[in-house]
Amino acid sequence: AQSVAQPEDQVNVAEGNPLTVKCTYSVSGNPYLFWYVQYPNRGLQFLLKYITGDNLVKGSYGFEAEFNKSQTSFHLKKPSALVSDSALYFCAVRDLYSSASKIIFGSGTRLSIRP
Amino acid sequence: ETGVTQTPRHLVMGMTNKKSLKCEQHLGHNAMYWYKQSAKKPLELMFVYSLEERVENNSVPSRFSPECPNSSHLFLHLHTLQPEDSALYLCASSQTPTGGVATNEKLFFGSGTQLSVL
Numbered sequence: 414a415q416s417v418a419q420p421e422d423q424v425n426v427a428e429g430n431p432l433t434v435k436c437t438y439s440v441s442g443n444p445y446l447f448w449y450v451q452y453p454n455r456g457l458q459f460l461l462k463y464i465t466g467d468n469l470v471k472g473s474y475g476f477e478a479e480f481n482k483s484q485t486s487f488h489l490k491k492p493s494a495l496v497s498d499s500a501l502y503f504c505a506v507r508d509l510y511s512s513a514s515k516i517i518f519g520s521g522t523r524l525s526i527r528p
Numbered sequence: 529e530t531g532v533t534q535t536p537r538h539l540v541m542g543m544t545n546k547k548s549l550k551c552e553q554h555l556g557h558n559a560m561y562w563y564k565q566s567a568k569k570p571l572e573l574m575f576v577y578s579l580e581e582r583v584e585n586n587s588v589p590s591r592f593s594p595e596c597p598n599s600s601h602l603f604l605h606l607h608t609l610q611p612e613d614s615a616l617y618l619c620a621s622s623q624t625p626t627g628g629v630a631t632n633e634k635l636f637f638g639s640g641t642q643l644s645v646l
Contacts, residue, residue: 422568449635456532456618456637457571503571515583516635518563518571 415440417487417504419519426494426526434489434522436504445507446487447516448478452500460502463487474498494526531555534619534638542646543609549641551602551619559624560602561635562594565616577602578624609645616640 416439426432438444445464449457461472468480478489489502501521508515531554541547553560559578563571576583577596591613593605602619618640622633 454639456534456620456639457635458637459634462634515573515576517573520568520570 415444415506415508415517417446417506417517417519419502419504419522421522422520423523423525426524428496428526428528429493432491432494432498432524432526434502434504434524436487436489436519438485438487438504438506440506444480444487446478446480447505447507448472448476448487448489449503449505449518450474450500451503451521457503460489496526496528499524499526532619532621532636532638534617534641536641537639538642538644540644540646541606541609543611545609546605546607548606549604549617549619549643551604551638553600553602553619553621553636555621555623555636557621557623557636558599559622559633560596560599561620561622562602562604563618563620565618565640571618574604606643609643611645614643614645616642 418437420435424434447462448460450460451457460476461470461478463470463480471477476491478487480487501523503521504519505516508517533552535550561576562574564574565571573585574588575594591608595603619638620635622635
């Protein structure tokens with residue numbers, strides 16, 4: 414079965430510094446990977462996706478993610494963090510072994526940006 | 529505003545009550561989902577309705593019962609819940625291509641219903 418793991422419950426970064434939120438995946442076949450963000454009292458919002466092609470994927474709000482096949486990782490990155498980036502971030506993978514749409518999420522990483 | 533509306537936003541219920549959560553999407557999508565969000569746990573996919581096919585997570589207890597009368601509306605009927613069912617219940621929708629397995633569709637989420645079972 415497809416799965417993703419987010420090894421960090423919380424990541425703390427100072428404003429202006431680069432940030433990385435880690436994700437590793439386990440899939441059979443080609444991976445279809447996603448990042449979503451959840452702001453307080455809101456549902457999840459799509460940030461970016463990797464299907465095929467360039468290993469560096471650019472998304473919303475200046476975020477990007479690097480796909481690394483040898484390390485089975487899909488880390489989320491941003492060169493310069495903003496306080497407004499503070500939120501809960503979820504990595505996700507598409508389950509291909511289903512005729513219906515199934516997106517499997519990780520447990521989430523809380524990102525806290527201090528001024 | 530994501531185009532997916534959930535009601536109520538908050539719900540407190542006793543273990544013997546029966547209640548329903550409602551979700552409506554205004555995006556013209558053909559797939560709808562229920563997810564359960566508990567602290568520090570992966571989002572749990574409970575049910576999917578896609579192209580009129582219902583897919584269930586076999587670990588979801590029978591005290592949760594979904595209903596999808598049409599492609600725009602989704603309900604989650606609750607009865608005799610347990611305190612461990614307290615969580616944020618999220619509805620989502622997407623557009624699934626017909627005639628094959630979709631690989632890159634985006635999910636649009638509602639803001640959720642925060643459920644507390646006493």
